[in-house]
Amino acid sequence: xxxxxxxxxxxxxxxxxxxxxxxxxxxxxxxxxxxxxxxxxxxxxxxxxxxxxxxxxxxxxxxxxxxxxxxxxxxxxxxxxxxxxxxxxxxxxxxxxxxxxxxxxxxxxxxxxxxxxxxxxxxxxxxxxxxxxxxxxxxxxxxxxxxxxxxxxxxxxxxxxxxxxxxxxxxxxxxxxxxxxxxxxxxxxxxxxxxxxxxxxxxxxxxxxxxxxxxxxxxxxxxxxxxxxxxxxx
Numbered sequence: 001x002x003x004x005x006x007x008x009x010x011x012x013x014x015x016x017x018x019x020x021x022x023x024x025x026x027x028x029x030x031x032x033x034x035x036x037x038x039x040x041x042x043x044x045x046x047x048x049x050x051x052x053x054x055x056x057x058x059x060x061x062x063x064x065x066x067x068x069x070x071x072x073x074x075x076x077x078x079x080x081x082x083x084x085x086x087x088x089x090x091x092x093x094x095x096x097x098x099x100x101x102x103x104x105x106x107x108x109x110x111x112x113x114x115x116x117x118x119x120x121x122x123x124x125x126x127x128x129x130x131x132x133x134x135x136x137x138x139x140x141x142x143x144x145x146x147x148x149x150x151x152x153x154x155x156x157x158x159x160x161x162x163x164x165x166x167x168x169x170x171x172x173x174x175x176x177x178x179x180x181x182x183x184x185x186x187x188x189x190x191x192x193x194x195x196x197x198x199x200x201x202x203x204x205x206x207x208x209x210x211x212x213x214x215x216x217x218x219x220x221x222x223x224x225x226x227x228x229x230x231x232x233x234x
Contacts (some may be wrong), residue, residue, distance in 0.1 A: 010125060097128040102141035110135035115216030116159035122220070123152040134218045142221040145200045150177060153220070156193045164188040167212040173201035174209070174222070200224045 090096050103109065114137050120132040124145045132140045145151055157166070169183040170176070175185060177197035186194050194211075201207050204225030211218045 005172045037074060052190070097123060097126055099128050099144075101131050102129065102143075102184060103131055103133070109133075110134070111217075113138040114214070116157060116213055117161065118213065118218055119156045119158070119193055120220060121154045125149055127136065132220070138216065138218045140220045142223055144223045144227060147200060147204065147224050148202045149200050149224075151198050151200065151222075152193045152195065153198055153209065154193055157188060158192060160188050160192050160213065162192065162211070166194055168194075168196070169210040170182075170198075170214070171208060171210060173203070173205075173207040173224075175199050 020030055030208055032157065109117065113134050120129075120140060122129040122132065122143050124143070127144075129141075129143045134140050155166075157164075158167075164187070165185045167183060168186060171182065175198075177199055184188075188194060198209060200222060205223070207222040207224055209222065210222040211220070
């Protein structure tokens with residue numbers, strides 16, 4: 001009996017061992033062995049398989065340095081020139097003109113007169129005067145022209161409104177290019193810049209163009225001919 005019992009127990013243990021081996025899960029694979037079987041070892045900074053890299057991720061933008069401001073666009077517009085300007089410019093009609101900024105050499109700009117502002121630019125036959133603005137009594141820097149010369153005036157009224165009336169008067173000589181009247185009423189266009197031609201007097205001396213806007217008068221003095229010997233001609 002005993003030998004038969006031992007044989008049965010042995011068979012039972014063998015069957016249990018076989019069953020345990022067949023049902024046991026496989027151990028995890030060694031990553032080093034898998035890499036060796038795949039060929040090259042993957043880089044440490046390589047992205048996981050299946051992931052996507054955008055150009056900005058591959059080449060990240062360099063961060064702004066402390067205290068460095070982002071780029072901005074200056075929208076304040078041009079300021080009055082502070083350096084002497086003797087540049088030249090070619091006008092659409094092909095005439096080459098010297099640019100003159102009478103206020104460039106001033107140590108400080110005058111106070112604005114009471115009322116709305118204006119800025120003027122004048123083209124004569126050989127010069128372009130820029131950055132003309134009235135002083136505290138409403139008078140702009142004087143320009144020079146030849147006798148019976150046609151000049152072009154452009155006056156900007158930044159405080160105006162399209163359609164406003166601007167009265168232009170010629171009290172002491174000169175004329176409008178298309179009229180003998182001493183005064184005319186213009187309507188301010190959409191760009192707030194009034195442009196008109198003016199013909200100087202035939203005699204040497206002072207002429208004035210006066211502009212009235214909202215009850216305030218501004219004067220542009222024009223010297224016709226050569227300047228007096230006591231003054232330096234532009």
